[in-house]
Amino acid sequence: MINIIMHGCGGKMGQVVAEIVGNDDACQIVAGIDPRLPAVNFPVFATPADCTVDADVIIDFSTATAVPALLEFSKAKNIPVVVCTTALSDETTELLKETAKSVAVFKSANMSVGINLLMELVQKAAQILYDANFDIEIVEKHHNQKIDAPSGTAMALADAINEAMDQQFHYVYDRSQTREKRERKEIGIHAVRGGNIVGDHDVIFAGRDEVIELRHQATSREVFAVGAVKAAKYMAFKDPGFYSMKDVLA
Numbered sequence: 001m002i003n004i005i006m007h008g009c010g011g012k013m014g015q016v017v018a019e020i021v022g023n024d025d026a027c028q029i030v031a032g033i034d035p036r037l038p039a040v041n042f043p044v045f046a047t048p049a050d051c052t053v054d055a056d057v058i059i060d061f062s063t064a065t066a067v068p069a070l071l072e073f074s075k076a077k078n079i080p081v082v083v084c085t086t087a088l089s090d091e092t093t094e095l096l097k098e099t100a101k102s103v104a105v106f107k108s109a110n111m112s113v114g115i116n117l118l119m120e121l122v123q124k125a126a127q128i129l130y131d132a133n134f135d136i137e138i139v140e141k142h143h144n145q146k147i148d149a150p151s152g153t154a155m156a157l158a159d160a161i162n163e164a165m166d167q168q169f170h171y172v173y174d175r176s177q178t179r180e181k182r183e184r185k186e187i188g189i190h191a192v193r194g195g196n197i198v199g200d201h202d203v204i205f206a207g208r209d210e211v212i213e214l215r216h217q218a219t220s221r222e223v224f225a226v227g228a229v230k231a232a233k234y235m236a237f238k239d240p241g242f243y244s245m246k247d248v249l250a
Contacts, residue, residue, distance in 0.1 A: 002027040002236045003055040005079070007048070007070050008062030010038035013084070016225040017059055027233060030055050033070070034062075048073030055079055056236040059228050064088050071099045080104035080235040084111050084228050087148035097242055104238035108245040109156030111227035115201065116245040118216045122157055122203045123164035125214060134207040135182060136161060136169075141192040141200040149191035153201055158187050161203075 004021060008014045009032030018040065021029050031053035032044040045051040048070050058081040060070055067085055074081040080103060083096065099105050110116065126136060140154040150173065162169045169187045182188075199218040204211065218224070227245070234248045 002057060002233055003030045004028065004232055005030065005051065005053065005055040005058045006032045006042075007058055007060040008034055008066070008085075009040060009042075009044060010034035010036040011061055013061035013221055013225060013228075016221050017061065017228055020222070020225045020229050024229065027229065057082065057232045059232050060085055061228070064092060067092050068095055071095055071105075074105070075099050075102050078103055080106070080238050082106040082228055082231045082235055084108070084224070086152035100242035101240060103240050104235055104243060105241070106231050106235050106243040106248075108227075108231070110153040110199075111224040111231065111245070112216070112218060113227050113230070113245070113249065114216050114218075114223065115153055116227075116249060118201070118203070118214060119157060119160040121214055123160050125203075125205055125212065126161045126164055129205045129207065129212065130165060132207060134205040134212070135184075137188040137190070137204040137206065139190045139192065139200075139202045139204065141194070141197045143196045143198065144193050146193060149193065150189045151191065151199070151201070153199070154189055154191070157201060157203055158189055161187065 004027055006014050006017060006029050018029055021027055029042050031042055031051055032040060033048055033051055034044055035046045037044050037046060043053060058074055058079055060081060061084045064085055064087050067083060067088060083106060096105055096107055138154050138157055140151045142151060158171055169185050172186050172188050198220060201216050203214045231248050
């Protein structure tokens, strides 16, 4: 049985993760961390420093500002951590890598198994289609409560394409300020916010007289929770290092 601490247990994703784990015989949540101190069927602590429960792995769905304290706790307790929180600052991202020298740290821009497959598909498509004069655009859509834009997943898709193409692209986020034609070596990245859209990502390859679109649509938050639990099972008892969904799916 894998014992899990849920960081951000009072949030929507924390609640979905708890439900997924509750139906999984291979793991259980033994404690939660959340300043809201929600009423759940496991002990909850306001901060990582308050937590006195040991575990095999931590799942984090919280806020960007809460991650540094969690990493300090993970390192001090030697508990692997699955960081699912997005919109991390450059400083926190560097802290992730530094912490990974002492304890196992997992980070992915998106916890969906499907999105991580999409990242591989867009790399292959870019390698074939760019030389055939296809332009590349990314459109992401999310609910009206999402704060960051573009989404971390949209940026990860762009970065995956750029990695496969030897970093030759630059990114364009707003075409309203310049009146000029599109450059060849650019990826346009566009954000839409409205309603309760869970998460849609379209990668558009537009050529002469033909358009190819690769799309992922999340219809519920459960897809992210399933990926997080899958990653947690993988990360439990892992040696120090920086891990991603590629490791989990290998």
